[in-house]
Structures are given as C-alpha cells and as structure tokens.
Amino acid sequence: MKKPNTVESYLRHTKMFTQTEVSFDELRHLVSDRALTGETVLLNMGPQHPSTHGVLRLLLELDGETVINCIPDIGFLHTGIEKNMEAKTYLKAEVMTDRMDYLNTVGNNLVYCLAIEKLAELDVPPRAQGVRLILVELQRIASHLVWLGTHALDLAAMSLFLYCFREREMILNILEMCSGQRMMTTYIRPGGLWRDTPVEFEDAVRQFLRLFPPRIDQYEAMLTKNPIFMDRTKKIGVIAAEEAVKWGLTGPSLRASGVAYDLRKVSPYLGYEQYEFDVPVLQGGDVYARYQVRMEEMRQSVRIIQQALDKLPYGPVRSENRKYVPPPRSELSTSMEAVIHHFKLWTEGFLLPEGAVYVPVESPRGELGCYLESDGGPKPHRVHFRTPSFVHLQALPLLSKGHLVADLVAIIGSVDIVLGDADR
C-alpha cells in the first residue's frame, strides 16, 4: 500500500468515521439540567486569559459566582510533535522535545535520552550523569520559581514575581553557559552530553547555591504567614489521597495529598540513590499544601545539587560507543573509522533495536513518561509523552467544583500546568 502524500489525497482515498459538527448537544451530558432553564450561566474563560497560564479554555457553568461545572478544552497549542518526531531521525527529533514543556526543557531531553539509552543499552559516563542531575535539579528550581511567581501574581502578590524571575535568570545564565541557549538547550544527548561544561560552570552553580537558600526564606516571609494568601489558599481545591491516585495526579500535587510517590526515590535514575534528600509530604491536599510542598522541594533540590557538585568526577562526558555517539572532531582527521561513523550518524542516523520501552522521570510537575517504540530503523516508530499537565488538567473539574471563580484561578495556579506540555 502506498502512503498518500497529501492530507487531501488521504481523505479522498480513505473512508473513515469523522465527526463534522459539534453543537450544544455534544456537551449536554457535561452540564447540569439547570443550564437548560437559564438558571445557571455558561461562561467561557480563556483561551486568552492571563490566569489560565497559557491557551487553556474553560467552559464554566456558574451559579452566581460558584462553579457548578468546569469543562476544560485543550489543544490550542497542539503542534503535532509526536507525529513530527516519527519523520525525523532520533537525534533530530530530540530538538522537538524541548518545545513541549518550555519550563522543563532539560527534563524533556533527559526522558527522551533515557528512553533511547534504555532501548540501545547505551552507557553514560559518570561525569555526564552528574552534570545531567545538576542541570535537571536547577531546572526544577527554575520551573518552581516561575510557578511561584505566577501563582502569587494570580493571588495579587505582585512583587514576588520580580524576585522569582531575578533568581531564575541566574539559572538560565548557567544553562546558557553550558549550551549556548537559555531555554531550548538540547544539551543532554543520547549517550551523554553535547560537550563538557565550561570552566566557570562550577563557580556559577556554587554562587547560586550560596545565594539561593536565604532567598527562599524571603519568599516564604512574604507568603507563608500572609493572611490574605492563607485565606485564598487554605481549604481550597482539596483532593484526598485516594481520589488523587485515581485521577492520576503525580508530583507535588500528589505529595500534597499525602502519597509519598517520587520517582527519584521509588525508581531512581541518574544515580539519585547516591544522594541524601527528603521528599516533602503533606496531608492537607489543598492549594496551600501544594505551595508548601513545592517550597520545600526547592530546598531539597539545593541539597541534591550541593552533593552532586561535591562528588562530580572528571572524565569523558560522552559514551565511547561510536555506533550511537559521534566521534570527537579531533579524531576525524586521523581515523578513517571516525569519518565513517560521523558520516553514518549525520546522514542516516543510528538504528535502534526493535522493541518498546516506557521510561518515567520526575519532572517539576509530576511523572513525565516517554513511551518509545522502535521498528529497528533510524526513526522512531512511535513516541508518546505521558505529560503531567495533560493529566492534571483532567482533574481540574473535580478540584474546582463548588468553589468561587476567583478560587478557580488559585487552583489552576496550584496544579502548575504548562499548556505546551499538555497539548504537545
């Protein structure tokens, strides 16, 4: 069977079930009967709304100011990354992973590279592991800082936003120092890193570690005991442990409900088992508990980075397996074999053995999983990302039922969604 080359010819040649019209009847089962009589109001929130943290559309059924039903509508940022990756070699496809969750770019690269390494049984040198871990933890802090700033901004604490972005800038500078890019780094590559860190890397990270812990205390001084903040967040958006597991919550949102599920502890990757750190767990399950868990997580990340930096060994940052990792530039002028490997890798790309793996990692938002399936060729047969934002958005109706519209803003902020992550 020949593959049609345009969408139009595809549609001409296939007869399949399509859905062409949507009317209110399609959504009828999602709203209450009172919406039909006009007793409750249906209101659109978003997709262009400053508090929805991106292009998220919520169809709200309101009784006065109380949310009766909330129907999330996503897909406005759908860019077909999974489809596009199937048409690119493994190495080229990695560039697209950065663009999914734009606050956790290093983590996206990591999960994709871990999946490739698992499928290829590729080794990673210890120094590369250490640098990866430091960068992923720095990225976790940066992501939490954006979350904290915007979450506080939603709750009318404006000044915190500026402080958070000041510290985030230091992290982005470190990423730029390593990779030349502030956000879309693609620094982690299958089998190691793109290149070794520059000499000033260690000092920059140490300076950040010196400055940052007192700053967390400053943020907490502004929010933790602030009566306005507490009124807006306590007992809001409560979800019990059992419900949270059922609805697939992971990460800080799950740990705030009392389930100690952290992939860095339960199935360690990158050598997390060598480092001493705690997993903050709270029982509240509300917006305030989620806030506390994330604040504590930033402190723990600092601890991990400190240990990793002290232990960071010297040595190569890329695997010696030339079937997957390109040879260094210096070898190209002396070794014929290196030239052949280089040519193969940059034209055809590497071939992965046939099979499928699922690799989960702990992203700042929760479980980020990569399902990678190979048919033995140079391009992925299927890549699927299980993204935390997608799953957390699904629980939004559950969290927001019965709360005020103003609280809905707090709840959206507290589950920390990134729409690029949800829509892919």
Added chain:
Amino acid sequence: MDEKPRTEQSKDVLITSVRPDADVLIADAIRERFGAAVNEFRGEISLVLAPGQLQEVVRTLRDEFAFDFLSSLTASDYWPELEPRFHVVYQLYSHPHNTRLCLRVPVNDRSPVVPTVESVWPVANWHEREVFDMFGIRFEGHSDLRRILMPYDWEGHPLRKDYPLGYEEPQFTFNFEDIQIRKHRGRYEEA
C-alpha cells in the same frame, strides 16, 4: 495545617512489600488465569490481551494486585499491516508493590473498538479521548468520546501511519495539471 512539612527518608509510606520480582509473579498469575502472552524486553513485562478480556483483566489487576494507577495509555499503528493494525498500550503502576506492568491490546483495522477502562481508572477518560482523536480507535462505553487535541471538525486521525505529514506537494511538469486543479478548487469553490 501549620505543621512543618513531614519528610520521608524511607522509600514510600505506601510501599508495604517490595519484591523485585513482583511484576513477574503477577504476569505469571495473569497468564495462567487468562491465557495472555507474556513478553519481557529490557526488564519491562508486557501482557498481550484480546480486547474481550481487557475489562476482566484490568479489574483483576486493580482489585487483587493493587494496580491503582494508570500511568499512561497510548496506541501504536502498524500500517500497512491490517490484522492487527493497532496496539493499544496501557502502562500500569502499583503504589503498594512499586511495580510496573504493560498491557498491549491488538486491534483490527476493520473495527477498531476496545472496551473503555474509564470505570476502573477515571484518568483513562482523556487518554482514551486522545487515542480516539489521534488513531480513530473507538472506546466502547466511554462517557465522553470527543476529539480532544484536534479541532472538533477535523477530518482523519493524524497519528495513523497512512496519514501524511501534511507538506505541500511540489509542482512538477508531470503533475502540474493535477495540482493546478486542486489549487483552483481550493480558491474558488470553497470560498
């Protein structure tokens, strides 16, 4: 509520029995009871099930083997192979056992229908909508099977392997007429 965050040094408060071979034991039990094929690849265990068995197996897994968490649900297209054409892939996780299990359900091209697991794990709702949207696999008994990522009036299912990536066809002398007609129709008829 004002207590300091309680921190855990131990692996997990919910983990009661961690056996490294828990997934193997569970897979064997399911194979014996339901006759499912068991595959192991890179330390991951997957069970291949017929669509008819799925409901019963997932209920057993949740109730008897404590697989309380559906981690991921997706599909894969093996076109031009038609029977089976798709695999629906479920990634399960058990908090008490700290173990993972993968279920694969082969689906034919002619009637791509799988029973829903929404009643077992509510989180499956959106995952199944996504698979329906991207692959056109229907989930029987699903409460709200609408498109989720693509626009509601989109035609076709983009992640199917025979669905083109959507580039513009280059106009050469041999297909000049073909494309010219299409351009024309696009511009005037649909306006």
